[in-house]
Amino acid sequence: MRQHHTQSQPDEPCVVFRDVAVRRGGHIIWRDGNFSIPMGSVTAIVGTNGTGKTTMMQAELGLLPLENGSIRVLGRPAGDANHLIGYVPQSYTSDIESNLTAEQSVLLGLTGTRFGIHRVSREEKAKACKALDFVGIADRAAYRLSELSGGQRQRVAIAQALVGDPQLLMLDEPLANLDLASQRSVVDVLAKLNRELGMTIQVVAHDLNMLLPVLTGAVYLLDGHPHYAALDEVLDSNLLTHLYGTSVRVVTTPQGDMFVTPGLRTDDETPQDTHDPIELAALHRHEGGSR
Incomplete structure (x- = not known):
């Protein structure tokens, strides 16, 4: 993993929402999104079920059309900078093939759908090994996902997102269904990413307590409107x-x-x-x- 210096200006926010509204299933999920998220921050996206936390990440990735307004991510319109974003979906641990090894899973972050017919280079294997080492499970590289604990599988997911050297890491409920020790190990990885690589991180979460030591702010969804504030204000x-x-x-x-x-x-x-x-x-x- 290498330290990240974004292509944006140093003072430019990582994410900017301007008058954003999102419609889904014929209904406005939220509207009047006006805020910016600083570069190098660790931000929680929080709210009750059904308020549109995952929808917000999908909008930032350009996967949903906006009802109104605009979103810029890493200085570009939403969707145009996805090659600079590492994304860990909530369903990762259940959706990915459990017979894959940890190393094979991480390599998917480089080879994508070509995996299995694409010859993996020595450089790609080295990057996968380095990503696994960064998240602390290099010794499990040859283990199948089915042989790993939930926390270890979540760290494999993070390594897969990191292997492409992203500038922004987005994680949807990475602590869900993990025991306290596994939650702490995942949070420690996020802290290390932010501290050593200066990576900007967004985390959809319900329980903020485990994340409080690393958070710098929060996007909160209240009464159909998203807001952002520094953690001490929240x-x-x-x-x-x-x-x-x-x-x-x-x-x-x-x-x-x-x-x-x-x-x-x-x-x-x-x-x-x-x-x-x-x-x-x-x-x-x-x-x-x-x-």
Whole structure:
């Protein structure tokens, strides 16, 4: 893996939304998307089920027509810079052939549909090995995916996305269905990518707590509108309590670690049947305009 210096100007945002609206199945999923995501950031895309988190990534990849507005990614219209983007779909671990070895899976990131009839070069094998080493599972290169744990398979997926030297890494629910140790190993890889390669990362997530040490901001989908804010603006106990309608706390430990937790409900509070408390870290002010 090599350190990335984007072709964009240093101060140019990685992603820019201008008056964006997306329609799916005859309905507007969200509208009035006006924000930019900085280069070199680690951003969570958060919201409740059905608010359009995966749809947002698909729009950034140019896979969905926009109802309104424009999206620019890495200084180009959405879809034009996909060769500079590594994408890990939510269904990776179930969709990919489990009889492939870890190395063969990573090589798919270079050979694509040509795999099996394309002669793999020594250089390509070396790149695959380097990607597996970066994510910490080079010793599992010859193992079939069916022999790997969920966390190991997720790291294979990341290695496959990395092997083409992307400038932006996009992951859809990479921590879903993983135990805590596996979640931590994946987050450690993301931290290493951002720290050592300066890679810009987007992560669709439900539970922000595991990601808090590496996040710099969040795109949150609230009342049919996407917003972006730096993490310190999002993690506000008073704001989250107001939006959730019950007590929510942002706790800082003596070691400086932060986490979001439901507060104790007082006797006069009515139980709220709303969002998962952890997802409240996705919610922020509802004013329009860029952030």
